[in-house]
Amino acid sequence: MSHKDSYQCIIVGGGIAGLQAAIQLGRYNHQVLVIDKGEGRSTLCKCYHNVLGWPDGVDGQTLRHLGRQHAEKYGVTFKEDEIVKVEKQGEKFKLQGTSLNCYESKCLLLATGIKDHIPLEIPNLKECLGISIYICPDCDGYEVTNKKVIVAGSGDPGANMALTLMYWTKELIYINSDGKKISESVQMNLAENGIPMIVDKVIGVETNGEGRFTAFLTGDGNKIKGERGFLAFGGNKVNTDLLKQLGIERLENLHIPTNPRTKETNVPNVWVAGDIGVHSELLTIAMGEGAQAAIWIHKRILEQRRDSIDKFFSNSFENTNENRGI
Structure with a gap:
């Protein structure tokens, strides 16, 4: 994939939590990639009734469409893909999709959500x-x-x-x-x-x-x-198998515990937002967690940038001394 090193954060999941995080990170002028396979709860619900600003309700697909437009306004990139493999190599996370495309970033936000056990094969449901x-x-x-x-x-x-x-x-x-x-x-x-x-x-x-x-x-x-x-019907699937590959802590019910202030997991530079976290499964909570995680991802990106600059000057100083024979 071209320019794979340019992404400062990759968001896996383009639902409500992922989109809100993308908007926030885009407003920080960071280079962000959202990878989404086009499924999830918000693609099914024809009307959310409990969202601020939409007293007559809003279609989940409408929210996703508007959210993507909003994020793209700030330069956020979107890819349709399903991530099946993720690993840490050095300072970067390497992800691979079913498309066989590979993606890299130092920061990772997982917002993969939950798949409800809904018998969609039932006519008119x-x-x-x-x-x-x-x-x-x-x-x-x-x-x-x-x-x-x-x-x-x-x-x-x-x-x-x-x-x-x-x-x-x-x-x-x-x-x-x-x-x-x-x-x-x-x-x-x-x-x-x-x-x-x-x-x-x-x-x-x-x-x-x-x-x-x-x-x-x-x-x-x-x-x-x-x-x-x-x-x-019970039996909802918590989509956290991907996080298991990174050794991220999962509870007995497969939800992910995070730092309540930052939404960061036990693995540094990996954050979680939305329904796979530990809380009530609400769109408005997912939206808030997306923004919350993005703020702390921004802080980490700034730290990484400072570390890179310090490392650059340190190496330059050492090379100069070597050339001088010091």
Whole structure:
């Protein structure tokens, strides 16, 4: 790859955290590369309702498009690729993508996010995400206030989602779509709160044609009608396998602990922002962490620059003395 030594920071992941970091670093006039494979939560959500400045909601793809335009305004470079290998060689990190392209930088920010276990193969499901079918009660619980909600999920995760949503509505039905066993205590909790449970595989979504959920369709031919839907299948994938290659500490749930002030990991010059960190999985938190990490990356780049200058003059002084025979 040409000019591979010119990047002062590489950001892996072009979602909300990665884009916010790129904007901040671009405003410091640093040479930044964002490598993204074009997937992630923000590509699926048709409407975020809890973001400052967007009272009527905003599409995740719109945010990504605007964020990329914003970052490119400051000279940030974007590459579509999936990084599959990363290693430290000397002072630099060397990354390789599925494209076989190689990338180098002294600073690395990982914002690779989480892949939700969402059965996107179900007809009409994708078009409803963020509009009338939701996955996050902290983000969208408000949207189901006093509405009839059908929760489709798996075992305890789905049942616990239904129980969580009782804060906003009492009209709830839980469809245990894969029939996984539910713990006795959770079953009792559902019964005590009057939440019916149906064991039946969800095979389709009925809509009004505009992304508005009206019912889940099941394998037994049932139509479970409601005003809104929620999903909770569990088994989300935390995308931190890449960080394992660098020996970065991962918790039992595969999330990454970081310095709370700087977002730097236990490996120097590697930062983390967004959903793979240890916190609630919210877009607005990811955005803040992206900016937070970028500020400290900027400080490190300045340190590296000073060290390089000091090393240059030190070597020049030694060479001059050698030439003089001192």
